[in-house]
Amino acid sequence: MDVDVAILGAGLAAGAAIEPLRAAGLTLAVLDKSRGVGGRTATRRIAGIPVDHGAQFFTVRSADFAETVRRWISEGTCFEWCSGFHRFEDGAVSSPRDDEIHSRYACPRGMTSLAKDCFRSVNVLHDHLVTSIRMDANDFLTECENGQIIRSKAILSTLPFPQGQKLLGSFFDEPNRFALEFIRVDPCLAAIVELKGASPEWKGIQTSQDDVLTWLGADFSKRTPAPLRRFVVLHGSSAFSQEHLEGDLSAAGRLMLEHAGRICPTLREADLVQVHRWRYAKVSQPLSDIPYWRFLNSAPLYMAGDAFGRGNVESAWLSGATAGVQLARELQSAGAVRLGTTRRGSDSPSTQ
Missing domain, CATH: 3.50.50.60 (FAD/NAD(P)-binding domain)
Structure with missing residues (x-):
């Protein structure tokens, strides 16, 4: 060719x-x-429901990208998901900080x-x-x-x-x-878990103070209409993901879910559904x-x-x-x- x-x-x-x-x-x-x-x-589909197991959202800072995003919004490809994420710091979950308030966009049918x-x-x-x-x-x-x-x-x-x-x-x-x-590009393990208890008030939690997790995302909150099953996506830290990259993914996923339950008690009863290995996930440098x-x-x-x-x-x-x-x-x-x-x-x- x-x-x-x-x-x-x-x-x-x-x-x-x-x-x-x-x-x-x-x-x-x-x-x-x-x-x-x-x-x-x-995006994966589980029981017909889209679940983002890679990039969770995106932001807009440039005029060129903003023009494309406006078209995507008008066509229903994406929408403004939230204006900030909760934080897990000093052993507690806190609301988004004022200096971090800006639009985060997601896609109802998946990223x-x-x-x-x-x-x-x-x-x-x-x-x-x-x-x-x-x-x-x-x-x-x-x-x-x-x-x-x-x-x-x-x-x-x-x-x-x-x-x-x-x-x-x-x-x-x-x-x-x-x-x-x-x-430099770091790995990331992504775990998809199914929520069984009450829905959390947050759309996402970011943390740098847990040695296993950096992200908890209420994926179900992106979906319209509301899905019959509620999935939450967990992202492992770079160090944890590197340590478990070639190991038993199910065992790594259970550790991730255990830590998620410490951060958000409603996740203690969640079920582990899938774990995905991203060998090249996050550009750290x-x-x-x-x-x-x-x-x-x-x-x-x-x-x-x-x-x-x-x-x-x-x-x-x-x-x-x-x-x-x-x-x-x-x-x-x-x-x-x-x-x-x-x-x-x-x-x-x-x-x-």
């Missing part, structure tokens, strides 16, 4: 890059190892709705695990585990940074390695001063995602959108567009 741009990953950063790249008349191949889109803006909106007119190549990338003259050859090879003039990697770093290892010469070595990375001394090779900016959902979207604009400009100025203004081929409308 020959395209202008191969995009690695089908998360929110990749989705944000789609519009400027297609507007420039570029042909695309979006490759993802999974069967769905969204990456860490992930993966954001990526689904971005990819609604793009045919993502699912079950395409990329195993190697090499150069052939001025083109990139991206090889997948299933044997398919994508030839492209450019690559945009939106994979979690450690995965992209490993895959693109041969391109990490000294200047690139030095610039990106600061980035992003590159905050640049929106993406264009590899030095190479053909058009870009990295984008939440490793750039503030390390959150908005940063992922802004990074992808900005990288998409710049990559389109570079290919157009170099006269590298393969198929002029056509938008058919690998980015044809999907039936998903």
Whole structure:
């Protein structure tokens, strides 16, 4: 398959890059190892009820992202969930602090709705695990585990940074390695539990004073109409998640639920439903001063995602959108567009 741009990953950063790249008349191949889109803006369905086990919410600080969020709100994709979260500090749960009051947004059908909106007119190549990338003259050859090879003039990697770093290892010469070595991404275990007692008054609890948990989220409060079963999502601390990353997930989940019961007594009677392992979950050290990375001394090779900016959902979207604009400009100025203004081929409308 020959395209202008191969995009690695089908998360929110990749989705944000789609519009400027297609507007420039570029042909695309979006490759993802999974069967769905969204990456860490992930939603599972349990008994038909959506449950966010990845990113729990998002905030809006930039004008560009705000414009997109206004459209999402008007279309029912997302809504203002709350204006602040409770805190667990000094052994007690307290109300949101005044200096932390601002809008937090969520999606009634799950956080993966954001990526689904971005990819609604793009045919993502699912079950395409990329195993190697090499150069052939001025083109990139991206090889997948299933044997398919994508030839492209450019690559945009939106994979979690450690995965992209490993895959693109041969391109990490000294200047690139030095610039990106600061980035750190931590793991996170996510436990989904079912509430049996009274519903809590909070939408979410954040804490840095528990050695097991950092987050308790009333996922059921995002759903309209109110679901028949009420699920709460627990996120483990980086240290706890790292310690139990390769161990028994059920045992780790029980420890998480035990600590949740200490923070919120109504969770003492909750049932553990599922535990998910996020190997690359939270960007603890992003590159905050640049929106993406264009590899030095190479053909058009870009990295984008939440490793750039503030390390959150908005940063992922802004990074992808900005990288998409710049990559389109570079290919157009170099006269590298393969198929002029056509938008058919690998980015044809999907039936998903």
